[in-house]
Amino acid sequence: MQEIIQYLEDQADKVVQLQSGLVSIPALGPSNEGGGEKEKADFLHKYLRECGFEEIIEIHAPDQRGECGYRPNVAAWIRGRDTTRTLWIISHLDIVPPGDLSLWKSDPYSLEVDADTLTGRGVEDNHQSIVSSILAARAFMEQGIKPAVNLGLIFVADEETGNGYGLPYVLDNRRDLFKNDDLFLVPDFGTSDSTMMEVAEKSMLWLKISVQGRQGHASTPEKGINSLSASAAFILQLEKLHEIFPDKNQLFSPAGSTFCPTKKEANVPNINTIPGLDVFYLDCRILADYSIQDVIKEARSLGSDIERKYGVKIDYEIVYQQKAAPHTDPSSEVVQRLARGIEKVYQVKPRPQGVGGGTVAAFLRHRGYSAVVWATLAGTAHQPNERSSIGSTLKDAQVMALMAIDDQTG
DSSP states (O other): OHHHHHHHHTOHHHHHHHHHHHHTSOOBOGGGTSOOSHHHHHHHHHHHHHHTOOEEEEEEEEOTTSTTSEEEEEEEEEOOSEEEEEEEEEEEOOBOOOOOGGGOSSOTTSOEEETTEEESTTIIIIIHHHHHHHHHHHHHHHHTOOOSEEEEEEEESOTTTTSTTSHHHHHHHOGGGOOTTOEEEEOSOOBTTSOEEEEEEOEEEEEEEEEEOBOEETTOGGGSBOHHHHHHHHHHHGGGHHHHSOOBOTTSSSOBOEEEEEEEOOOOSSTTEEOSEEEEEEEEEEOTTSOHHHHHHHHHHHHHHHHHHHOOEEEEEEEEEEOOOOOOOTTSHHHHHHHHHHHHHHOSOOEEEEESSOOTHHHHHHTTOOEEEOOBOOSOTTSTTOEEEHHHHHHHHHHHHHHHHOOSOO
16 A cells, blocks of 8 residues: 555646646536537547556437537446455545636636646536545556456536536446445545545525515505515524524534525615515525425415515525435445545544535445545635645545545454
């Protein structure tokens, strides 16, 4: 194992080289006004072949909006001593747009290198993990060492805009690639101190709530029904959802379900008109033990009180809902392999934890696979001047390599 670690410690130049190539290819999905991921997939396919990967396949999800009529997903792997099992490391090809260019200190599509820091769109989300996983596999090949199990890399499309052409498509159309006891690492979320291993998610519900009153002049409020007043009262009433669904799970922070009023649409353009329609949104992150439908039912019940008191009519529209996937057991093999690797490389004590929103790992968990989400990240994804660390890239590669060579003796 020491040969692998030593090799990876000396690969800073390869990190910069590969990041430079990836950053220069703006793989924006059609929903983000881009042509898709084909150019980046072609670049990686060629790079993997030059690295020595002999087993590389592409899984094309049809999408006529893309520049080539499909969205590419790339899978590559090397054989281990036990060829019946695979450690899969899953990263994504697509990025988000750079946003306001005036907020960038440099061209987002040209890599900036400042000592250990790399700057450019996508360098953290998700290029860092693409590079780490490739270097981990390359270390085995160049040192002539077989991992304990197969080491597989998957680079999926469409993570940033819904996943419909990415990992779910791969799982549904190439089931032959995966075994029930395979191990899955998704390095697309993490903390800068390396300690958080994500093993669980809450269910998600986004509700659009439309409160219909009657528009009128503000000087004669008795002639109207003020939808804004009713909305304000309803927003306060919705706080009771925390009392109705009080359970806690210490895997999460916060430990309970959350129900947050968020976006509010404009109602009337002038000050002296009572609004007849007011629209706001509720973001719900719900512990898996609770039903999304029960939350909607209780929200409607609270709304009925508002309707009776204020004389309004309230409509509800589900904007998005996602039932939480089964948790990955913190004592499962993939989590324990990861924990041992983190402790050895970073000298910290990692902890299993849940998050409030969905991750790509949910698609694996819904299909019965044990998956863990982890990486060492600066937390600048989607921001201007997105950053990544060369050192963290190399150390994360070491953790991935340790997971692949772990003999399970601890």
